[in-house]
Amino acid sequence: MKTYQFIWRLIRFRSWLYLGSLLGQIAFFGVGRLAFGLMLQGFFNTLNTLNHNPARNTILPWLFLGGLALAAVLRALIQFVSLSPTITSIFKTNALLQRNLLRYILQRPGARPIPGSTGEAINYFRDDIEVVDRLFGEMAYAIGLVTFIIPAMLILLHIDTLITVSVFLPLLCVVALAQAMRQRQQRLRTASREATGILTGAIGEIFSSVQAIQIAGAEEYAVKHFHRLSQLRQRQILRDTVFFSALQAVFGNIVGLGTGLILVLAALYHHLSPGDITIFISYLGTITTFIVSTAYVIAQYTQTRVSHQRLVDLLQGASPEILVQTDPLYLKKPIPELHTPVKLEIDKLALLQIANLTYHYPDTDRGIENINFQLRRGTLTVITGRVAAGKTTLLQTILGLLPKDTGDLSWNGRQIEDPASFFVPPHSAYTPQVPHLFSETLEENILLGLNAEPAKLQQAIQLAVLTPDVAKLENGLQTIIGTRGVKLSGGQAQRTAAARMLIRDSELLVFDDISSALDVETESQLWQQLLQQRQHSCLVVSHRKAVLQLADNIIVLQAGKIAAMGTLQELLTTSEELQQIWNGTV
Template structure:
């Protein structure tokens, strides 16, 4: 029996390690896939910090539940054998062995609502702290300019104190339940052994029967404790699954565990393999293109647009008139409510998938840079040589700035480009777009942070690159 238990534990450990890694990876892969398939301008419904909290803590909670489920197989096998042996010795006393299990299940069920509420509150508090930290690190300059360091630190301290209180409350009820489980099992075991000892005095039990009964009783008490802990964890896991699906609005929980390949070895698959032949732009058209922001009801309606190859088209208008909304809807970053988009007369069914290099390159109104070098921010994995990078840098009027930097293209820009000026950030983003040499170049108010001379030089150089087609939003 002992050897069998050791073997079961060993096999369970091997399976557990594999399941923990694979299930955690699968859950995170499926969540990331669904987020990436959402419209780009509305991909995250929570702050990045809160989203990461769900990827980390809530995913780990689900993995723990799966691991415990795997452990249950070994418990069931050993407990079944132990119950058979106990019943063979005395079936009447064996029935009393399960009394603590009934009590534990009743206690857990009574506490289930409190378990769920406490876990949800503690997770939300931890997410708020993570979200606040992310916003702080991304807004260092704004905090310094407003001399609000002390206030921001106090705010973070209050959030962290609330997180500490709720996490302690959550863990307290879990440990309290475990203590009640242990005490209930100990009392029940003691009463069972007293009854067994009484039967031994009456001659119904031999010393050997009593020793076997006491030995196998441990296996039944183990699973009784396991069931209580498992049920509590199950309730908490329901909270984690709910939080994970909250960042995937409109998606069923089944997408979290959908079967997908995890390419852990070898070359990563290329989703572009098998795509249709590249078709250079001749004419881009929109007909009755419509989108309204759900929060305000504002947006665009019935937009008809026609761009021919080599055109330089500028969209202008007052602030809030829908210029950026038009670009985002055209590119699939916002889901169109009505209308058609056609590339050379062929309807574009999925704009977000289609309007990518080599068809389209896009620079948003607020450029996004990563805490890497300028070269890495320009390329972002794109296969381009030094000559192509130099051409993109010149087109973005960035060469003079790079000459003044000691590291040149190897200069690290800091978090969100904090080490660069606003104009330099915009021109790095422009170089990123130009190096891709797409058919359609889309600028969203690119020159808003540029001085007049730099802006003039950039537009002159872009006019000289007339092999591409340009769609530009400008307030000027």
């Protein structure tokens, strides 16, 4: 999708709003500038006539004066009325782009939702979309100016061709110069955007790794790295800003030279009436604005092309149509409530089969290879192995968070074509090793917008062994847990994530070392409650003895392959790898 097609699709999104903004600009320049100048011309010509013929009695000056006052009032009224559709159109366009991007990112496989860092993504959402917004406003303004320039040019040509041509010559110079400089400005704009994205990404990484930086004693290095990236960004933005300002200065000076030429020519042409000189002076300001605005729109379109391409890059190869999908925004209407999908009989898990599943990370040999196993309803399957054996990779490949190279997955004998969209409630729920919590209340972190009955919420909290912890919190479920759940202990964060899974009543619960931060007693209680009635089927990554002892089936991974599989008793006698894991020697 070309940039102009992208802009046109956004205009069509709320075309009546943009049309209202456009008509407002046209009316403003038609009444507030064009008609105002004509009335000024008539007023001064009438005064000049009366000066040469004092005996003539006429009310024309007063009529023109009243017309000037009326035009000024109408101009202010038009500006006020057109402000609402202009701002609303820009705001809704901004909201549409941000909503579509965010929705796509949230639907992406969790392992690679964005191509770069979180800071870079925020830069896309904020700065690049703002560039598109600015172009929208400038386009409406420029079109309004065009509707003024065409009749104004005809009027001025009728008065004096030479002076009128002198007015529009600077415009041609500006347009030619702006076109010649477009590629240079585009390169500078791209470089400044990239430098900003790198810096914001580094800020996010530093803030998320404060403890690691402190443990390594790398505070000074982190500050120096941040300073180096800041200087790089400063240089790139300075180059971009100076170049853009230089262009604007050139545009302004050309206009100034043209204005001086017009005044000289007007002084030489004694046949011009006071009204003619007045209308030239009246229109000169708007003509100057048109010249500068034309150059600015050209420059802004160049910047928008860069920002549009960056937004497309954020989609990582997906269709650019995603950016302009026009689903409801719910800016005024209430947002539809989230409900747990209705679980049908066909959704209930009887048997999950994994056959020849393989995934390798790009440009490396690391990953998993030829994985085969089955998981039956109501059983606990534990995946274990030493560090970097491929445990988390296996879980993420099964769930579609990583794209499998080969292999088949089936649910009750039915082939799973798209694991990423299938392994969601009510089929499956997943909690990673480090739970993702938000700076909201504990209740909101569990529900995540779900409209659940209080009894169901309490049941999920109880199953997750979280009830005693809730009772100790200052405001119970309404306690704000801080950024990433910083006010909770590691075990509380893991059990909060478990409650989030349980309230969605999924058939398959997938845990990535969920009990790693739990004490022995709490861990034992958690697994006993989860497995007590055998209502849940669990696929778990763990090396903890309490979990291994409860497992119906243990899969031992070694270098991305299944080294052994069976019950704990079987593997303790047949698998040297599991023996070492059990004895804690690896």
